[in-house]
Amino acid sequence: MSNSYGKLFRITTFGESHGAAVGVIVDGCPAGIDITPEEIQHALDRRRPGQSNITTPRKEEDKVTILSGIFEGKTQGTPIAMVVNNKDQASHDYSHIEHAFRPSHADYTYTAKYGTRDYRGGGRSSARETVARVAAGALAAKMLQHYGITVAAYVSQVGNIKMQQEYTELDLNLIDSNIVRCPDSSTASEMIKLIEDARDSLDTIGGVVSCVIKGVPAGLGEPVFDKLHAELGKAMLSINAVKGFEYGSGFEGVKMRGSEHNDQFYTDEAGSVRTKTNRSGGIQGGISNGQDIYFNVAFKPVATILQPQQTINDEGQEITLKGKGRHDPCVLPRAVPIVDAMAALVIADFLMRQKANKLA
């Protein structure tokens, strides 16, 4: 198990889907940041189940409690522990999955790895763990405010419905203006329809979250292994259901010639170094260059479907399994705050690392 992320701004999460609580310790957050429980809660509310008719209808409050590290409204440089109690975990019935290996879930692999698993709602492999990430990410985002850095993730694709605009053509203030969190309202409507259709067919659908980070100064990232995009990639790939990551020109860029792909430098009126295009995605040689950072994250369709499926049990016997309960037909809308959180955590960590590099 490796439940910590970050080198200097470091989080450690805990909690199973249907255990007593999920939570996080943030270790290394600088002292002196103003933060209120409400700011953490606001981020959690964007991730909360039951927030719209295209997410799981489960009602969970996900109310955060801060146990340490904040005194008189400010971070103290000491570890910040935050906990969200799980609601009513005793009442569920897991008898149908206790011995089943659900297709494309982690039931089999956890059993193979640990010789045991907490079968209640996926246990530790459940995306419920991301509650902890979102709480920590809200704190990181607050730190980024001190540096004028903003992170904005949004849904750019659901199934075959793909937004055609570049991020530069969008009004990122509109992300939360609809329930699917796509800043283009007409694409959003199509996406919602597609998700409703998947849900009504007792099925699920995948998609892409895009993310834009503005205000990052040149110089963040630690080659040769902890390149800025390599850490962003790892952070995103560590989120449940993620299958791919690309930044800047990404997979499309491979088709280009160098002469088309290269970003020309120029000096703007303020005397700052800029690039005319941004196929580099704000990162060159693994270090931020001061331009916008942008990347895409691919999410597979949710594995739990409400149709019968063939699979085996933990004795290797074939069984038919049918999903029960209330599940998301598409994780994308609720994945947006998780991508926000992980991106903020990565940038906060590299900000601290870069300060350390400076002599005197």
Added chain:
Amino acid sequence: MSNSYGKLFRITTFGESHGAAVGVIVDGCPAGIDITPEEIQHALDRRRPGQSNITTPRKEEDKVTILSGIFEGKTQGTPIAMVVNNKDQASHDYSHIEHAFRPSHADYTYTAKYGTRDYRGGGRSSARETVARVAAGALAAKMLQHYGITVAAYVSQVGNIKMQQEYTELDLNLIDSNIVRCPDSSTASEMIKLIEDARDSLDTIGGVVSCVIKGVPAGLGEPVFDKLHAELGKAMLSINAVKGFEYGSGFEGVKMRGSEHNDQFYTDEAGSVRTKTNRSGGIQGGISNGQDIYFNVAFKPVATILQPQQTINDEGQEITLKGKGRHDPCVLPRAVPIVDAMAALVIADFLMRQKANKLA
């Protein structure tokens, strides 16, 4: 700077493109592995410049010397240092780039980060650093042999030329049968033609390396942050010129419904747990499931082109820059052994981590 990779099987690399040498310390390699300098050299030869007419014509031997950690032909559990001297680094003329910020290179970002840079051939940001990775990867691959694990990377796309076959339809023994390292000979011919065309236009072209890992037992990977695919992603994204990573169904998978995408479990004749399809790419919940692992890595076109380009110098003034010397028109053929190396290093590390998890 972060020049180490791996938690238990850990490498630390050093060296600038035109400094005295590049090299690596491998720390944590188990004792008792038979390894010869020739085996390391064989891997380096696959990465070597000048190996064909579609790579840079620079002739460098890249001869490895082992300084420690191997005694009487076996690893000792002690750190293994390997060095490759740079050839004739004094003779070059860098006056044209000493003060220039080359487009889509790391000249500007290194200067912004460190306040200084070694401008000789890109210094530390040069892909010459990957010599060290390939040497270390050869050792990791030797360790994987003990476990019956093999890694096979190949070129699956150059520019618009994309192999249509799935990896399961290919003979992976044919990877080195042509100079572009694509196991399908007719696609290989088209790729070679495209690279020659780019070269002859004084331009460059990108592409995709695919990689298949066979024989990995179920249980490798350390959720929730060090998921197997998250570390593979970070390792690949840390390679020069990489813009994207996807595994299993990847970005295409987002278009699918859950009912299409899920991999059904069954028990094979030997009593092993298998899946009928493998959209999971051999990894579920961040842990290997015993099926083949496969992934794709996107490489951008090489930034150094032999055409004049507009850019600025380190005083912000506009200049015209023209590439000199002998460069690769396409990194893909030489990137194959680098992907092999990083994949082997990731799996070796997780093998060790999984052994640690077992009680008694």
Added chain:
Amino acid sequence: MSNSYGKLFRITTFGESHGAAVGVIVDGCPAGIDITPEEIQHALDRRRPGQSNITTPRKEEDKVTILSGIFEGKTQGTPIAMVVNNKDQASHDYSHIEHAFRPSHADYTYTAKYGTRDYRGGGRSSARETVARVAAGALAAKMLQHYGITVAAYVSQVGNIKMQQEYTELDLNLIDSNIVRCPDSSTASEMIKLIEDARDSLDTIGGVVSCVIKGVPAGLGEPVFDKLHAELGKAMLSINAVKGFEYGSGFEGVKMRGSEHNDQFYTDEAGSVRTKTNRSGGIQGGISNGQDIYFNVAFKPVATILQPQQTINDEGQEITLKGKGRHDPCVLPRAVPIVDAMAALVIADFLMRQKANKLA
């Protein structure tokens, strides 16, 4: 801040003395260990305030709650979070220390480091943090049982009262037979008298905890930096009030000649490699040799005394400060379970690391 310890069996602690709670996440504990909350509680009870008339008379229950990682009585390989709520933290009055820098406390250094501090009872610098270590250590000790390893710390010196026997002459089952936790009852009586005398003089007194670890197999420890005794030393020195660490012959050994100091090897009747003497303290070249491991840990006298002291406030002005409340006149009796805990954590971590070293 660095609130994590251990590489594979890794703990992260949180909590201020008078905040809402203190607690710990144990990450990396192997799956399959039977553990009950009562076993954790038993260890905490040995550390609890108010346990005798030579400790602080504060009454705190220090009741542990396990939030995750244990299912059906067994560890799951997932992170184990444990929390102890602080009792009644609101009711205290800290006005006398809010602006004071207490002598030989961390008030000044925390302020210098973070620009702020939680002045309530020492905040994060309080030894209350060790509650978390003891809870985690109890789990590590349970893991060590699987390997037949036991840890036994005891008080060997208080002020000038120093036990004369070697550990081999003692019955370590008697450690808890008296309130000072010295296994020799007549020395214990003298120690108790000395502590009572210090207490009655409104003063405090230091001492030494010795520790014996039995059953450690040869091979644990990771040279050249993570030598077994170097990690034990760091772990002990990280405990509040510790001023020194020595193992085996320690500081006394420096006076010896090599011919006296060397431990002769022999083969015992069972065919095992043994040493005739054990000045090495069970560790040679940083690796356990299968003999008993033993070491000493020096604790300074408690800094809080109930006499008036000259000091300054946070504006640099001279003030007279007088301790208030109920404090320990000597930390030694309550330090014993903390030394036990840290020793168990170090050994558990190295057991896991050593398993990782083995090829197939």
Added chain:
Amino acid sequence: MSNSYGKLFRITTFGESHGAAVGVIVDGCPAGIDITPEEIQHALDRRRPGQSNITTPRKEEDKVTILSGIFEGKTQGTPIAMVVNNKDQASHDYSHIEHAFRPSHADYTYTAKYGTRDYRGGGRSSARETVARVAAGALAAKMLQHYGITVAAYVSQVGNIKMQQEYTELDLNLIDSNIVRCPDSSTASEMIKLIEDARDSLDTIGGVVSCVIKGVPAGLGEPVFDKLHAELGKAMLSINAVKGFEYGSGFEGVKMRGSEHNDQFYTDEAGSVRTKTNRSGGIQGGISNGQDIYFNVAFKPVATILQPQQTINDEGQEITLKGKGRHDPCVLPRAVPIVDAMAALVIADFLMRQKANKLA
């Protein structure tokens, strides 16, 4: 194996006693430090064998070569690799120790751990590895100059000959004025006599190195686990032959009452916070308080003696072993630069970590 030390200013060493070379990669050293090979060499010369008649008479030049990371006389922020070739390693005869487990050496434990060992001169367990530490430490010391920090280690005890003065009474400029590196010349003479006597008896003798660090600003150290003295302790305990570490009042301090031991704060004429005494050793709560840091390190007598000893071979049979060759009768004089190096590395690392903590 764990051959890296430091979190941000991080060294990784390699090399066996009689392998091809020993060396180090320094990763994380800030850019912009002026350093010459001569400065590194100067530190190595203080550690060099054959430097006086109380060290081993082996003549080795220990000439350092810098392979990377320094360009135009300045560090680049990139990894700095330094190598010292071993002289003439082929010519030795190791037949007498190939199968022997030398008493109080690491022959047995390395074999138990790895199943193999490089028996040539102790292989990796040899103190020859400290060449790499001293080279890296010289670089760290150069960085400390930028902050006005100096490290001064010296020999304070050899066998029973113990210097009576406190460090504050000494002229630390006299450390190198005699071959034993004790700044008090009359004590030095006695020490030298004692070492000569040990040598002439074909025996060896232990001692204590003391170390003073001046100029460290308040605020360095990262509680609760990476306390400044805990890391200093680990760093020192990782040096070959070290058996103990204490700082400030150390083991003697345990005998004191709190009222005697506490360091009173006052404000000096310049308005700085100071303490009237310094039993804290410059560290309170694991964080530097701006006063001098001082500590002691205990070294056991060298295990290799030129007298016959009883031991066993790797088949468990009793044998008589007699040391051959040229060895140090006392490591203390040559241990001084090693303590200097490790102390400088610890402080450099914490300086970087503290910079990272600062918001904006």
